Amino acid sequence: MSRLPLVSTETADAEQADLLTEVQRQLGRVPNLYAAMANSPATLRGYLTLRDALTHGKLSARVREQLALLVASENGCDYCVAAHTMRAGRMGFTDEAITATRAANAEDPHADAVLHFAKDVLRSRGRVDDDLIASARQRGVSDAELSEIVGHVSLNILSNYFNHVARPELDFPPAAITEGAALATKWRSASRVALVDGYALRNNTGQPVGTVENVQVLIEGGFLHIKVSETAEVQIVSAPAVALVTYRAES
Known part of the structure; x- marks a missing residue:
């Protein structure tokens, strides 16, 4: 937010x-x-x-x-x-x-x-x-x-x-992460990830949905990597399929 x-x-x-x-x-x-x-x-x-x-x-x-x-x-x-x-x-x-x-x-x-x-x-x-x-x-x-x-x-x-x-919500397709050469790539907490109509993710019960909440995300190489839970398989979608990523404020 x-x-x-x-x-x-x-x-x-x-x-x-x-x-x-x-x-x-x-x-x-x-x-x-x-x-x-x-x-x-x-x-x-x-x-x-x-x-x-x-x-x-x-x-x-x-x-x-x-x-x-x-x-x-x-x-x-x-x-x-x-x-x-x-x-x-x-x-x-x-x-x-x-x-x-x-x-x-x-x-x-x-x-x-x-x-x-x-x-x-x-x-x-x-x-x-x-x-x-x-x-x-x-x-x-x-x-x-x-x-x-x-x-x-x-x-x-x-x-x-x-x-x-x-820290406005990202309303463009995400690109490769820009943490800088001196910082390691890391997962970030997102309160919401929404996909463009016609694309779907699996939620933590395995159901196809267009939006997932309270997930971990990583942007790398023009793709968004998503973990809906610590035990779930990482899902990968291309940047054009992503409508919105709302990051949580980091402490």
Whole structure:
């Protein structure tokens, strides 16, 4: 359950409603991230304004999506990795390209240079040295693009960190776990897992159901592993079959 309330059209005041209407217009729906961020109209408006400004910059939509995916992966934001994995797939990125992006690699030389510089910005917290800037320029990254990379890193850090604080319910198909290279993959407690219509899991009595509650889950390699009890066989479903995973707050 989200640690901040999700603002809906029924609970929104006039300013919140205007912002959520704009999100609906841009995205076709209101993801839980934005519904939680709407608790502060100033925060949501600032986020949307910066995002809109950056969409009119030099970097292409594909590279912007790669930057969002890289930053989310580096920051261990499961919510944003899930959202941008889905969006990258819809833009035609293969599973291999998505995996490479999360490691700051790309087949396209320009995108590869952008991702490498963004990773350096993230890991140094902006304290990149002269050689890194010179290398990016030599690889064809313009000064305008260097500036925009910092903007996109900042934009996505905002959404990543907000998700860490608010923990909104995941309303995108889950992607591979993003705990980070330094942390071991682990099972997590979920109060609810719901599948897309047409898919089923077996509950703890062996009956096929579309939703299970109070289970253990593990996301790995684009698949969701589910244990409905400690003695039950692990069930595995592909990410597109998952409609919703509600994690329990960890103590």
